[in-house]
Amino acid sequence: MAILVAGGAGYIGSHMVKDLIEHGEDVVVADNLSTGHRDAINPKAKFYEGDIRDRKFLDKVFDNEDITAVVHFAAFSIVPESMSKPLKYFDNNTGGMITLLEAMRDHNIKYIVFSSTAATYGVPEHMPIKETDPQNPINPYGLSKLMMEKMMAWADKAYGIKFVALRYFNVAGAAPDGTIGEDHGPETHLVPIILQVAQGKRKELSIFGDDYNTPDGTNVRDYVHVMDLADAHILAIKYLEAGNKSNAFNLGSSTGFSNKQMLEAAREVTGKPIPAKMAPRRPGDPDSLVAASDKARTILGWKPKYDDVHDIIATAWKWHSAHPKGYDDRD
């Protein structure tokens, strides 16, 4: 019996695979390496290279392996790219979910844990954001993920496939042993970009907008450590296996940090000056996104270990310092 991790060569998926293996699970990875890295896949996992939109590929994986649950990370996730290339997001994200659910239905696989996102809420009406708050995404990425949540809900009613949608806020950090970390190409996320400036790989950080409706004018986000996130997925699998109903949970720290505060924290962690300049707003960015994540704590029993962004940044810094070129320096 094994867990299938779709997108297990990516940033969050590779940490999930490591966590599952450390919990004694057998793991199968399906990934087309479009944004992931072969070297990020744990050597104890069985790897199938292919696209989840390819039904024959999925049939091969499900025929060969005794899969009990699927954890689904295989998607595109760059907010600004989705604004300029919306159909790319509906094709890969929403399209991938159709094929995956059809294959699960036909192979009688009943559990899926899904990477959803704070971006499904759009501009929130309340802060912190609760799972019951309205979901009105303001970018195609968020809409593609909301459509995927709704498709799972209908697949539950029609075929009995139970799901947990985990709505991540901003994921950062790396495995504390420094073996795997975040390596997107091109990088667009705040924490790795700040650390690339600290490393001297970039001249300066551009802070996208200082005229938002927030205390210091820069966007406020809620950062969660990637290993805490992985733990929540393991709890979600157990929750489904215990016969519970489909559900959605926010995963965040319930504390917001502005882009300027994140820069300051990174300066403290790295001891580097990290030059920065103000730049125009980036399309698709809501002012603030902070999670109410007590539901995951109460129902799943989730206990995040990292509650200080300095510690989150420190694990990322360990990875970046040891792998200045990311996974490329292992080729």
Ligand SMILES: NC(=O)c1ccc[n+]([C@@H]2O[C@H](COP(=O)([O-])OP(=O)(O)OC[C@H]3O[C@@H](n4cnc5c(N)ncnc54)[C@H](O)[C@@H]3O)[C@@H](O)[C@H]2O)c1
């Ligand atoms: N990074 C964040 O802050 C964040 C926040 C909220 C939600 N998420 C979600 O978490 C998931 C993982 O994010 P990440 O940062 O690890 O991204 P990532 O790009 O590092 O990982 C995605 C992985 O999926 C693979 N993939 C993509 N499309 C595929 C397809 N059609 N078939 C097979 N494999 C495919 C890629 O090769 C990659 O290995 C995404 O679905 C994203 O929407 C991420």
Ligand SMILES: O=c1ccn([C@@H]2O[C@H](COP(=O)(O)OP(=O)(O)O[C@H]3O[C@H](CO)[C@H](O)[C@H](O)[C@H]3O)[C@@H](O)[C@H]2O)c(=O)[nH]1
């Ligand atoms: O060079 C940069 C990069 C980012 N930012 C700012 O930093 C903040 C965080 O940006 P990220 O790109 O790191 O993350 P996002 O908040 O855009 O999106 C992340 O979190 C979202 C949910 O909150 C989604 O789930 C999405 O998948 C995930 O990438 C934003 O205000 C952004 O404008 C900068 O100022 N300069």
